[in-house]
Amino acid sequence: DAGITQSPRHKVTETGTPVTLRCHQTENHRYMYWYRQDPGHGLRLIHYSYGVKDTDKGEVSDGYSVSRSKTEDFLLTLESATSSQTSVYFCAISPYGGLAGGTHEQYFGPGTRLTVT
Amino acid sequence: QQQVKQSPQSLIVQKGGISIINCAYENTAFDYFPWYQQFPGKGPALLIAIRPDVSEKKEGRFTISFNKSAKQFSLHIMDSQPGDSATYFCAAESNTGNQFYFGTGTSLTVIP
Numbered sequence: 131d132a133g134i135t136q137s138p139r140h141k142v143t144e145t146g147t148p149v150t151l152r153c154h155q156t157e158n159h160r161y162m163y164w165y166r167q168d169p170g171h172g173l174r175l176i177h178y179s180y181g182v183k184d185t186d187k188g189e190v191s192d193g194y195s196v197s198r199s200k201t202e203d204f205l206l207t208l209e210s211a212t213s214s215q216t217s218v219y220f221c222a223i224s225p226y227g228g229l230a231g232g233t234h235e236q237y238f239g240p241g242t243r244l245t246v247t
Numbered sequence: 248q249q250q251v252k253q254s255p256q257s258l259i260v261q262k263g264g265i266s267i268i269n270c271a272y273e274n275t276a277f278d279y280f281p282w283y284q285q286f287p288g289k290g291p292a293l294l295i296a297i298r299p300d301v302s303e304k305k306e307g308r309f310t311i312s313f314n315k316s317a318k319q320f321s322l323h324i325m326d327s328q329p330g331d332s333a334t335y336f337c338a339a340e341s342n343t344g345n346q347f348y349f350g351t352g353t354s355l356t357v358i359p
Contacts, residue, residue: 134290161345172253172336172349173291180345188346220290234279234340236347238290 133157134239136221142245149208151242153221155201161224162204163236164188164196166217173220179204211246218243250274251339253350260357266324268353270337273318277339277348282311282322285334285352294335295322327357 133156143149153162163178165188175188177196185196193215195207208215222236252271260266270280281296297304297311297320304311310323324331337350 163347165349170351172351173338173347174349175346178345186345189348222290234281234296235293236281238283238292240288240290 134221134223134237136219136239136242138242139240140243142247143211144247145212146210149211149244149246151206151219151221151244153204153206153239155204155223157223157225157237158201159223159225159237160201162198163222163224164194164204164206165220165222166190166215167220167241168217176206176219211244213246216244216246249351250348251337251350253337253353255353256351257354258356260327260355262327262329262357262359264327264357266327266331266355266357267321268335268337268355269319269321270339270350271317271319272339272348274339274341275318276341276343278342279340280311280313280320281338281340281347282309283336283338283349285336291336324355327355329357329359331355332357 135154137152164176165173167173174190176194179185179198197205219242221239224236282294283291284294285291295306295309297313299315308325313320335353338347340347
């Protein structure tokens with residue numbers, strides 16, 4: 131999985147509790163992404179980062195926040211988990227992001243299965 | 248609203264046959280179209296990708312056909328093998344940003 135780890139790999143939590151998922155990379159890639167994967171929806175972008183302390187929203191960002199204080203770590207936080215946030219969460223990294231002409235390949239981590247009861 | 252529409256949702260093909268998965272989009276700002284392959288319990292992995300300045304790209308048994316005027320692209324898997332059984336996602340990226348939009352996925356089963 132291209133030097134990407136996600137932790138935890140599985141988590142069960144209760145509605146209303148805060149949850150933080152961690153993505154760690156050893157590739158020194160500039161861009162990092164958080165997606166959620168749900169049946170019938172494919173992968174949907176939650177937030178992404180284009181550098182340390184530089185982040186932006188994706189198409190399903192409501193209820194989520196992110197932080198990136200180091201190149202290698204990208205944290206996804208659910209401030210108050212809801213049942214609708216039960217999903218599989220994938221982190222991805224990319225060396226060039228959206229630069230025209232550059233390689234846009236994204237490398238995905240193994241995923242975190244989150245269940246909110 | 249789904250930015251990239253993918254069909255079929257599931258596909259069953261005999262070993263040695265051709266698997267075809269289709270995707271369509273509306274946003275003319277999309278300029279990069281990858282296909283990802285995902286096995287159960289794993290993250291997606293890039294299979295093959297194309298830019299709209301070419302109509303076809305082939306890598307081994309995998310071919311992308313791209314129709315810019317129709318805003319459609321498809322993945323063809325020739326001589327399909329049981330090991331190709333996986334979920335396939337098409338995606339698109341806009342030239343104006345860093346966001347990828349994925350299709351809803353196609354579950355491919357290749358019967359021996």
